[in-house]
Amino acid sequence: MRPQTKRLADVIPAPALVVPEPAVSFTVAPDAVAALAAAPRADGPIRLALTDADGLGPEGYRLEITATGVTLRAAAPAGLFWGVQTLRQLAAGDGVLPGGVIEDRPRFAYRGAMLDLARHFFTAAEIRAHIDLLVQFKINHLHLHLTDDQGWRLEIPGWPRLTEVGGGPGTGCDGAGPGFLTLADYAEVVAYAAERFVTVVPEIDMPGHVNAALVAYPELTADGQPVAPRTDAEVGYSSLVAGKEETYAFVETVLKTVADATPGPYLHIGGDECLSTTAEDYRAFLSRVLPLPAKYGKRAIGWHEIAAADLPEGTVVQYWRPQDEGTNVAAAVAAGHQVIMAPADRTYLDMKYDETTPIGLDWAGLVPVRRAYDWDPADRLPGVPETALLGVAAPLWSETLRSVADLQYLTFPRLPAVAEVSWTPQAGRDWDSFAERLAAFGPRWDAAGVTWFRAPEIDWP
Ligand code: TNX
Numbered sequence: 001m002r003p004q005t006k007r008l009a010d011v012i013p014a015p016a017l018v019v020p021e022p023a024v025s026f027t028v029a030p031d032a033v034a035a036l037a038a039a040p041r042a043d044g045p046i047r048l049a050l051t052d053a054d055g056l057g058p059e060g061y062r063l064e065i066t067a068t069g070v071t072l073r074a075a076a077p078a079g080l081f082w083g084v085q086t087l088r089q090l091a092a093g094d095g096v097l098p099g100g101v102i103e104d105r106p107r108f109a110y111r112g113a114m115l116d117l118a119r120h121f122f123t124a125a126e127i128r129a130h131i132d133l134l135v136q137f138k139i140n141h142l143h144l145h146l147t148d149d150q151g152w153r154l155e156i157p158g159w160p161r162l163t164e165v166g167g168g169p170g171t172g173c174d175g176a177g178p179g180f181l182t183l184a185d186y187a188e189v190v191a192y193a194a195e196r197f198v199t200v201v202p203e204i205d206m207p208g209h210v211n212a213a214l215v216a217y218p219e220l221t222a223d224g225q226p227v228a229p230r231t232d233a234e235v236g237y238s239s240l241v242a243g244k245e246e247t248y249a250f251v252e253t254v255l256k257t258v259a260d261a262t263p264g265p266y267l268h269i270g271g272d273e274c275l276s277t278t279a280e281d282y283r284a285f286l287s288r289v290l291p292l293p294a295k296y297g298k299r300a301i302g303w304h305e306i307a308a309a310d311l312p313e314g315t316v317v318q319y320w321r322p323q324d325e326g327t328n329v330a331a332a333v334a335a336g337h338q339v340i341m342a343p344a345d346r347t348y349l350d351m352k353y354d355e356t357t358p359i360g361l362d363w364a365g366l367v368p369v370r371r372a373y374d375w376d377p378a379d380r381l382p383g384v385p386e387t388a389l390l391g392v393a394a395p396l397w398s399e400t401l402r403s404v405a406d407l408q409y410l411t412f413p414r415l416p417a418v419a420e421v422s423w424t425p426q427a428g429r430d431w432d433s434f435a436e437r438l439a440a441f442g443p444r445w446d447a448a449g450v451t452w453f454r455a456p457e458i459d460w461p
Helices: 032-038 077-091 124-135 183-195 211-216 245-261 279-289 304-308 329-334 369-373 404-411 414-423 431-439 441-448
Strands: 017-027 046-050 061-066 069-074 096-104 110-116 141-145 199-206 266-270 299-303 316-319 338-341 389-396
Touching (some): 032 077, 046 077, 077 096, 124 183, 141 389, 183 245, 199 245, 279 304, 299 304, 304 329, 329 338, 389 414
Parallel strands (some): 110 141, 141 199, 266 299, 299 316
Antiparallel strands (some): 061 069, 061 096
16 A cells, blocks of 8 residues: 655655654755755755764764754764755655654664676766665665676776776677776775765675686786686686785785775675685685785675685675575674675575566575565574674676666665665564555656666555
8 A cells, every 4th residue: 555645754764763743844845955965054944963962873863854944963974964865755756844853873884785897897977876876775885896707897007907808898798898997987986985975895806706817917827828708607717826926916916906096994805606716725815815905904805705714803704695504604703703794595686586587697596675675684694693793785796787777677676675674773674664665766766767677566656
């Protein structure tokens, strides 16, 4: 059943606390709220103020809508920004803001989306446009998967062949995805994200998923012989060589370059699916590489396979593969490490919605919207409780993507589900409520020219 009138609680992600005043409303001009983000004001009918009085934390906000205007308060600029996103959703359509008070703050500090630029390249302008869509749902980390077997997508000074040769066509032989980010492009994306309180998390995947680097620099292969470029979607066949010093000279230059270009605190070093690296070599490689992010002022993140190695203090483990449930992640938690939850059977945006989805993969099963929504990250892995979670992330791998429309089609409406999982307290979440609130976004995405999947689980207008 669709609600007939707007309600203060009609927001995604659901706010932590909503106290409606149904008799009251305030109407704003349609573009007034959008203008707010650019030029916050302390006076007039919509007032934004920084105050630490309410104990809202670094990202929380308090929004009060009365018959005479709107007051939005937060302890920090990020809180004001997220509060403005709430206001934008409430004002959508007719500009009527339902009266009452919202007091809101996130469940998790890390609310991530990942974009795979290696299998299909997206330009800096396309990434910026994507960020604009993500922040509406209070996503605050953008993980960029910059390198893989099929392509190397970030300029590294001193290693020009990485992007000349390794900036190859991506997956599929149709040439649909060549390209790379110059360091200037990357800086522009990072700055654009930062203005929207989004932290860019760069990933250089190693020791596996490195065929593009090996194509560019054969001295990195085991026997020094050239290898062929790949455009297929196989995984697990390439590896840096743990026993070669050239490996570490390369890795150190790359990680230092990326660290220097990245203001955010994290450096993701991959570590997944190293099926052609022996277990011994894998641990030897990581024992030299995992300390490097800290050397350059960053915290290391790796896919959960890294939990098989000795983890330096502060290393973050990103859980992804359902089949590996119960492996070393709990041991890493017992040793004091934090976890980002990204279980493929819940949060992978590249899984098909249903059997008819024309793009996407299905190795972790189908992921309809309700599957992405109806789970508790603190109840996923034994030994990995709420207190161990840095947050939740929704990766989008791009093997089957050929356009921005494809990217949006797999992202919406599932990303809002994962966003609510990562922002809203578990006790404040409910599928029926979410499904009802989500329905209102269909026409908004249409109006904004965003491609989305008309999921049959939702009673769209
Ligand atoms: C597994 S998820 C991978 C990626 C693929 C993805 C496709 C992860 C850490 N590794 O290389 O693109 O599956 O869903």
